[in-house]
Amino acid sequence: MGLLFEALDTRCAENKVLIKTTRYDAGPRARAMRYTVDEAVAHIEQSRRILEWEKKVLVRFRNEGLNNIPSANHFFYDRSLTLDPAYEGKFGQYNIPSKYLSNEPFLVMEYIEGEILEDAMKRPEFRARLDENLMGLARELLTIFIRMHREKDFGPNTGYFIYQDLKPANILVSHHDYFTLIDFGGVTLRLGGKTTDPTAGCITPGYAAPEAEGREAYIDSRFDLYTLGATLWHAVTQKDPRDLGEFPRLDPGQLKGIRPETARVIVRALSSNPDARYPSAAEMRKDVIAALRAARG
Numbered sequence: 001m002g003l004l005f006e007a008l009d010t011r012c013a014e015n016k017v018l019i020k021t022t023r024y025d026a027g028p029r030a031r032a033m034r035y036t037v038d039e040a041v042a043h044i045e046q047s048r049r050i051l052e053w054e055k056k057v058l059v060r061f062r063n064e065g066l067n068n069i070p071s072a073n074h075f076f077y078d079r080s081l082t083l084d085p086a087y088e089g090k091f092g093q094y095n096i097p098s099k100y101l102s103n104e105p106f107l108v109m110e111y112i113e114g115e116i117l118e119d120a121m122k123r124p125e126f127r128a129r130l131d132e133n134l135m136g137l138a139r140e141l142l143t144i145f146i147r148m149h150r151e152k153d154f155g156p157n158t159g160y161f162i163y164q165d166l167k168p169a170n171i172l173v174s175h176h177d178y179f180t181l182i183d184f185g186g187v188t189l190r191l192g193g194k195t196t197d198p199t200a201g202c203i204t205p206g207y208a209a210p211e212a213e214g215r216e217a218y219i220d221s222r223f224d225l226y227t228l229g230a231t232l233w234h235a236v237t238q239k240d241p242r243d244l245g246e247f248p249r250l251d252p253g254q255l256k257g258i259r260p261e262t263a264r265v266i267v268r269a270l271s272s273n274p275d276a277r278y279p280s281a282a283e284m285r286k287d288v289i290a291a292l293r294a295a296r297g
Contacts, residue, residue: 002051002185003082006111009073016111017073020054021104022047024082033087037094040087044100049198051105054185057161058109066147068140068180071110080104112182114174121168121235126177131262131295133177134232138265138288140179141166141228145281148187149221159191162219164199166227167207168234194218206241206248207231210272213247222274225284229269236266261291 003023008014024033024047033040058072079102086095117137120126126133148161165186172180186202188195194217195201201216209226212219230241230250237254244250252267265287271277278284 007108009108018070018109018111020051020107020109021081022051034089036089036091037096040089040094040096041100044083044096046198048105050185050202051107053198054187055105055107057184057187061144061147064147066144068144069184070112070180070182072107073110074108076106076108077103078106112172112174112180114172114178114180116169117171117173117179117231117235118168120173122238126173129295130236130257131259132292134235134258135262135265135288135292135295136177137171137179138228138232139285139292141171141181142281142285142288144181145221145224145228146285149224149281154189154191157191159189160221162188162190162195162221163224163227164188164195164219165202165204165207166224166231167204168231171231190220204242205246206244207234208247209274210247211274220274221280222277225269225277225281226271226274228284229266232266233270259291259294261287261294265291 002020005019005021007017007019009017022044024044033043052075055072055075058070061069062071080100081104083096083101083104085101086093114120145163148163151158151160163181163184163186165183166181170181170183172182174180186199188199188202190196203212203216207227207230209219209223212223233239233250233255234241236256236258239254241248241250249272250270252263252270255263255266265284268287269277269284278287
């Protein structure tokens with residue numbers, strides 16, 4: 001949902017940072033811009049709300065003491081790098097209002113060295129300690145989920161956050177196999193029994209739990225536990241769930257070469273019935289810690 005630029009912060013010893021901005025379909029035949037100016041503007045505003053929401057979520061959880069997530073250093077508005085001044089719509093060419101061309105949001109985040117899990121999990125040295133690495137990863141992610149899933153007051157209602165879009169591409173592996181959860185653009189707030197805009201339904205087919213099919217807005221915290229199971233299944237089998245269909249059954253029989261304790265954690269997290277999964281991130285974390293101890297001997 002965005003573009004990332006590597007940059008130097010000239011205000012702070014030229015430290016490396018990442019600048020995230022909204023990605024739009026580019027060129028005169030852009031898919032989201034093929035209709036009318038009103039529809040194009042609605043798409044622009046929705047996309048920008050997601051980036052502004054990501055900034056709020058990052059700041060909130062950093063202030064609550066979560067460390068395995070990026071730090072939001074700055075947020076500003078400037079000229080758009082991704083919008084064209086004019087597009088060809090279904091009624092001919094139209095112009096994007098100038099205020100949208102000059103008021104693009106940019107999110108500045110700390111630069112974290114490392115590689116995404118999607119690449120790291122293929123390395124022989126990572127696979128040589130696969131049980132330990134995956135259960136260590138699960139422990140850190142579940143610590144984050146425990147905090148995100150905690151009920152909080154939002155005016156007259158209570159609710160909690162769901163990460164919603166976990167997959168190997170959203171996990172950064174740094175030196176000494178330190179894990180960082182990145183890309184909070186898909187985080188949603190569950191309030192009043194359903195998830196809320198602007199990110200309701202921001203899921204990735206293949207990793208998404210089956211209860212989301214046709215009911216994306218009604219997922220609960222156990223959805224994150226399934227996506228964690230799907231991520232671990234991908235790491236073990238090296239088969240991409242996205243290649244298996246929108247809501248595939250991820251075969252537990254393909255979990256080869258790992259300890260029984262690790263396999264049991266993944267299999268339970270992948271239960272198609274949410275009631276058969278772990279009831280909470282905290283409960284899953286208990287079994288993950290036991291599996292991690294077993295892996296370490």
